[in-house]
Amino acid sequence: MEFKKLLIVLSITITITIGIMFGVSYGWYEYSTAQATIQGSTIKEVPTVIFTSNENIITSKIMPIYDEDRYNYGEKSTFAITLGENLKDYNTGIEISLKDIKISEELKIPDYKYELLQDGTVISSGDFSNIGMATNMNITPMTILKPNTYPQTYTYELYIWLSENNTNQNNLMNKTFVAKLNVNSAIKK
Numbered sequence: 411m412e413f414k415k416l417l418i419v420l421s422i423t424i425t426i427t428i429g430i431m432f433g434v435s436y437g438w439y440e441y442s443t444a445q446a447t448i449q450g451s452t453i454k455e456v457p458t459v460i461f462t463s464n465e466n467i468i469t470s471k472i473m474p475i476y477d478e479d480r481y482n483y484g485e486k487s488t489f490a491i492t493l494g495e496n497l498k499d500y501n502t503g504i505e506i507s508l509k510d511i512k513i514s515e516e517l518k519i520p521d522y523k524y525e526l527l528q529d530g531t532v533i534s535s536g537d538f539s540n541i542g543m544a545t546n547m548n549i550t551p552m553t554i555l556k557p558n559t560y561p562q563t564y565t566y567e568l569y570i571w572l573s574e575n576n577t578n579q580n581n582l583m584n585k586t587f588v589a590k591l592n593v594n595s596a597i598k599k
C-alpha cells in the first residue's frame with residue numbers, strides 16, 4: 411500500500427514538472443518571437459526606448475538656480491529612442507509625458523520649470539504652475555519622427571529646475587517632486 415502511494419505521488423510530481431517545463435518553454439518561445447501586428451501587416455520591431463538615467467525622477471533637494479545654469483545643475487533625465495530598419499515603411503509617432511506626479515504645493519509656480527531637448531535642440535519647455543491636482547502631464551504631444559536613415563537614434567534630455575528670480579525663495583527649497591518619465595509610441599502605415 412505504501413509503495414502505491416509513493417508511485418502516485420511520484421507520477422503526479424513528474425506530470426506537474428513536465429507541465430511547468432512545457433509552459434516555460436512555450437512562454438519563452440512566444441517572448442522571443444513577439445511581433446506587433448498593424449493593419450494586417452506584421453513588423454518585428456517597435457521603437458526602442460533606453461533610459462541612460464532612471465525613468466523615475468525623485469527630487470527633494472531643490473534649490474534656485476539661474477536659467478543659464480540649468481544644464482549644469484538642473485535635475486536631468488536622459489533617454490534615447492531608436493527607430494529600427496523594419497520601421498522605415500511606417501510613420502512613427504512619439505509622445506513624452508510625466509506620470510504619477512507628486513509635487514509639493516509650493517512648487518506649482520511659474521518658476522519651477524522644465525525643458526526637453528531632442529539631439530541638443532529644445533522641443534518643449536514650460537512650468538508646473540497649471541498642473542493643479544493632475545498627476546499626469548504631457549511634455550510633448552504625439553509627434554511624427556522623420557528619420558533620414560534607418561536605424562536612427564534620437565537622444566532626449568529632460569531638465570527640471572527651480573528658476574532663480576532674485577527674491578527670497580527659501581520656502582521653496584527642499585520641497586519634493588516625484589514623477590515617472592513615460593514614452594508612448596504609435597505606428598501607422
